[in-house]
Amino acid sequence: DTGVSQNPRHKITKRGQNVTFRCDPISEHNRLYWYRQTLGQGPEFLTYFQNEAQLEKSRLLSDRFSAERPKGSFSTLEIQRTEQGDSAMYLCASSLRDRVMDGYTFGSGTRLTVV
């Protein structure tokens, strides 16, 4: 297993466009998390999945943000009608439900720039 994979690594988009990011977790991990990291800040929790179920989504930043994990494997994070304030690093992480105390394995992130 090569760890948590995120694509693309970088995305530049025009304001108002929709963007979608993909995360492939460690294959045996049943939990998958999305975080946003802005410059000079620590990662901010957005949402998480246990298998295909999205168990926490109240912290998604607005209704323009949505995430899916249709078959309990990879996940996508979509931002509709992007704004300049959405420019950030979007991090994905995964873990085993019964081993969350071991911490998460993070991907390298997708850096979004909205122009």
Add this chain to the structure above:
Amino acid sequence: AQTVTQSQPEMSVQEAETVTLSCTYDTSENNYYLFWYKQPPSRQMILVIRQEAYKQQNATENRFSVNFQKAAKSFSLKISDSQLGDTAMYFCAFMMYSGGGADGLTFGKGTHLIIQP
């Protein structure tokens, strides 16, 4: 809601020196986990060390150790014999025990550690 505070935005030390990064947190929970993560430039975040709140013994991983003071809600990271590869952002993070970590990790703002040759 939990908060994590890292009061040192940046620190710089010479190679081979010992450095301590500070972290305080605020919670009403009694059972929780604490973590230090390292984020090298343009690379993924990796776990450095973790501590369970119910354990009094401070965690140690090779050159990395913590000073966990539960009553003071303090969780500092000590790096001994610092190396150039230790240059990175370091984040302190908190996770509640209840709910099986469903609230995710709460991170501090980070400390940028620079190891000078």
